[in-house]
Amino acid sequence: MGLLGILVGLAVLIFFAFRGSSILILAPVAGLMVAAFSAEPLLASWTQTFMPNAAQFLAQFFPLFLLGALFGKLMEDSGSVTSIARYMTQKLGPSRAVLAVVLAGAIVTYGGVSLFVAFFVLVPMAIELFRTAGVPRRLMPAAVALGTTTFTMSAMPGTPSINNAIPMPFFGTTPFAAPGLGIIASLIMLGFGMWWLKRKEMRARLTGEGFGAYVNDSVEKAADDPIVRERATTSQHFDPAEIDHSASAATDPPIFLAALPIIVVVIVNLFMSFAILPGMDVAFLAEPRWGGVTLSAVGGVWSVITALIAAIITAIAINFRSVPELRATMTAGANASVLPIVSVASLVGFGAIVAATPAFEDVRNWVLGIEGGPLVSLAVATNILAALTGSASGGLTIALDSLGSTYMQIAAEIGMDPALMHRVAVIGSGTLDSLPHNGAVVTLLSVCGVTHKEGYLDIVMTAIVGALIALVAVIVLGSLVGSF
Known part of the structure; x- marks a missing residue:
């Protein structure tokens, strides 16, 4: 009955989330259904299992959600994202419209801008570029997705995405875990995606398809769609409802000033990870009032937090005169972080109830017993949970909350670098999460x-x-030569 309860709870969560119901209601309801099937006490499951695990996720990652949303809103309202996207499209031109959109999206998201901010800024430009170039409109979502939701989210070393941050407390790693493997995976994703899109573009040109019908209000409609909002907020750290809650600068900054905050994110993240934090005296962390932890448990998150703070300060210093309503921009950015993190935390709470049931031991044993070794079983676990929840971050956290300590023990026993598990877990969470019900896809x-x-x-x-x-390539290479 317990296993049936897990399946029923997941089915309820997926079905009603796909229909636009709030995950804040669905997650505890589905979790209590799982507990009921396992004859677990319902109120205790909610207050003593669901809530502490949801709260732990909030405590660990709210700074990243808050700072990421603030930075994204500042970059949007200052015109910096627009300036970067326009520069890329002008340099590459209509003849390389697809590549221009992909690279523009990759640059801004690797620099820490929320992919939803990138969607709402890049798409209007992509519409005009694709229309001029005669590229079918139907290829535009895939081009934007390739640049914003693939390698810059899960593979590129140092990316400040929340997905890349989640494994760090579990594995004691940094944002630059397995950098060589991450770069190889990124090249595979980019190369395969561009091959597919150019192939489809050439086929469309041969048939004379063209751009198609012109729709000029799709961006505005999406921002106001409550179903889009419900699904979107489980996928990334920005609430689309806050897109229009502040005014944008009248003119865009020059390309160097627009890109400077992104450069700051990368450089500060790098220095914090490899130079500053390793040289700090952090013995105080062992004291009970600081959680009795080691630097490896918090250093990765600290690196990303510091990088985003430095980038926010840089963006404000550059644009404080040009952004017409700086206070409104900051408020909208802060507000945009709240619903996403509470939604993902609710998914984590649901996963905690599932993991606490006796039936989950069978699921755990099945996952760990998958042939191919721990990297394969970890990839399968993150893939399945990301697919079921429609959230890469939610699925990844549930997987690592349930199995992270087990995989760390396995890594210690066989001498595997935890950085390799970090990279496999993150890439694994960013694959089947893009099923039709995924919030980023719908948005x-x-x-x-x-x-x-x-x-x-x-x-x-x-x-x-x-x-x-790319995931298969990383697993094969990592199994043969280890992490690099």
Whole structure:
């Protein structure tokens, strides 16, 4: 009965979330259904299992959600994202419209800008660029997804994405875990995705398809769609409802000033991870009032926090005169972080109830017993949970909350570098999360004015198939030569 309860709880969560119901209600309801099937005490499951685990996720990662949303909103309202995207499109031109959109998205998201901010800024430009170049509108979601939701989210070493941060407290790693493998995975994702998109573009040109019908209000409609909002807030650290709650600068900054905060994110993150934190005296962390932890448990998060703070200060210093409502911008950014983190924390609470049931031991044994070794079983676990929850961050946290300590023990026993597990877990969470019910997929298609029927297959190829190929490559290389 316990295993049946887990399946029923997941089915309820997936079905009603796909129909637009709030995850804040669904997660505890589905969790209590799981507890009921296992004859667990319901109120205790909610207050003593669900809430402490949700609260722990909030305590660990709220600074990253808050700072990420603030930075994204500042970069949007200052016109910096627009300036970077326009520079890329002007340099590459209509003849390379697809590449321009992919690279523009990659630059801003690798620099710490929320992918939802990137969606709402990049898509209007992509519409004009694709229209001028005669590239089918239906390819636009896949091009934006390739640049924003694949390698810069899960593979590129040092990326400040929340997905790259989640494994750090579990494995004691840094944002630059397994950098060589991450770069190889990134090249595979980018190369495969561009091959697919150029192939589809050439086929469309041969048939004379063209851009298609012009829809100019898709961005505005998506920002106001409550169903888009519900699904989007489990996928990334920005609430789309806050997009229009502040005014933008009248003119965009020059490209160097626009890109400077992004450069600051990368440089500060690098120095914090490899130079500053390793040289600090942090013996005080062993004291009970600081949690009795080691630097490896918090250093990675500290690096990303410091990098985002430095970038926010840089963005304010550059743009405080040009952003018309700086206080409103900061408030909108802060507000935009709240619903996403509470939504993902609720998914984590649901996963904690599942993990606390006696039946989960069978699930755990099945996962650990998958042939191919710990890297394969870890990849399968993160893939499945990200797919079921429709959230890479939620699925990854549930997997590591339940199995992270076990995988660390396995790594110690066989001499495996935890950095390799970090990279496999993150890439694994960013593959099957892009199923049709995923919030980023729903939002992106809505913003582009493209239906699932028109554009989803290309998203599958660029965001799922390419990522799966990269994941296999990382597992094979990591198994043969270890982490590098």
